[in-house]
Amino acid sequence: MKKTKVVMLTLFVVVLLGGCATTTVRKRPAFTIEELPTHQTILVTTGDPGIIQTVLPDLADRSERISVVIEPGDEAYPLNLEASRIYGVMETTYSRVAMNTALMWSSKTKKDAHEDASYFQMKESDLELYSPRNGKILFTLDDYPAVYQQFMERDEEILPPEIAERMKQSAIALYAENPKTFFDLNLGISEEVIRQSESILLLFEKGEENTYVLNAFITMGDEKKAKTLSQMVRSGYIANLKKAKQSYVIAELMKMFLLDGQLVTIKGITMQKDELFKILSGLDGLL
Numbered sequence: 001m002k003k004t005k006v007v008m009l010t011l012f013v014v015v016l017l018g019g020c021a022t023t024t025v026r027k028r029p030a031f032t033i034e035e036l037p038t039h040q041t042i043l044v045t046t047g048d049p050g051i052i053q054t055v056l057p058d059l060a061d062r063s064e065r066i067s068v069v070i071e072p073g074d075e076a077y078p079l080n081l082e083a084s085r086i087y088g089v090m091e092t093t094y095s096r097v098a099m100n101t102a103l104m105w106s107s108k109t110k111k112d113a114h115e116d117a118s119y120f121q122m123k124e125s126d127l128e129l130y131s132p133r134n135g136k137i138l139f140t141l142d143d144y145p146a147v148y149q150q151f152m153e154r155d156e157e158i159l160p161p162e163i164a165e166r167m168k169q170s171a172i173a174l175y176a177e178n179p180k181t182f183f184d185l186n187l188g189i190s191e192e193v194i195r196q197s198e199s200i201l202l203l204f205e206k207g208e209e210n211t212y213v214l215n216a217f218i219t220m221g222d223e224k225k226a227k228t229l230s231q232m233v234r235s236g237y238i239a240n241l242k243k244a245k246q247s248y249v250i251a252e253l254m255k256m257f258l259l260d261g262q263l264v265t266i267k268g269i270t271m272q273k274d275e276l277f278k279i280l281s282g283l284d285g286l287l
Helices: 002-024 049-055 096-105 144-153 161-168 191-196 223-243 250-256 273-279
Strands: 042-046 063-071 085-092 109-112 119-122 128-133 136-140 172-177 197-206 211-220 257-260 263-272
Touching: 042 161, 049 063, 096 109, 096 119, 096 128, 119 144, 128 144, 136 144, 161 172, 161 197, 191 197, 191 223, 211 223, 211 273, 223 250, 223 257, 223 263, 250 257, 250 263, 263 273
Parallel strands: none
Antiparallel strands: 042 063, 042 172, 063 085, 085 136, 109 119, 119 128, 128 136, 172 197, 197 211, 211 263, 257 263
């Protein structure tokens, strides 16, 4: 009987310790767009080879995507990039060893050893970066160890998978949840409307002759606010067309501005490349 109790106790301890071990194992971060935070931040991503070539010519041939997180430092509108915390991930086909070795020997960088996370500092800018795993480069304009720790402490994906996939399929995409500020897109959207929205998703596709086509999806706090936004954007767009002395057909415009409950959809807004990059100005060197 005594021997049976000992066996049972041993089994209990093994099971208990096994269960504890399982609960304390933390999933290693993948350093992908799905792990980037979106609550009151602005996420910008591109997989466009032409844009990557412009931004990172030395790595463009083996770079697949750049994703940037902007954490506004205040509620100024339009977004004040200088007061924001900026970091992100570049996805490449380089191995971790190859990338870090290249950064180690580059004349443009210096290594900064840190007790939690080592990284490289660009000598002529505030950019800090390191490859924490194969195919991924984590970068920031301030405090690499703190950003790295954010990834290590994250237990689950932050960006909804369905949103991530839609963003990956676009030339340039922006997303924010419960934003307090945003870029001024010249669509007649006021800062009050921005702060009343639950989420903003902007998908830009390449158009013809240096243009991009915008499809926007804005979810408001309630249906009344969504209806007001839909009317506001449509009126603003028509006013811009009249100012530019461009002809338009009301029936066609109605197809561009759709309302479904709390969701306002804006389809097919054409933007000049220079206009879009002016909106995103300040992200040059990162996006």
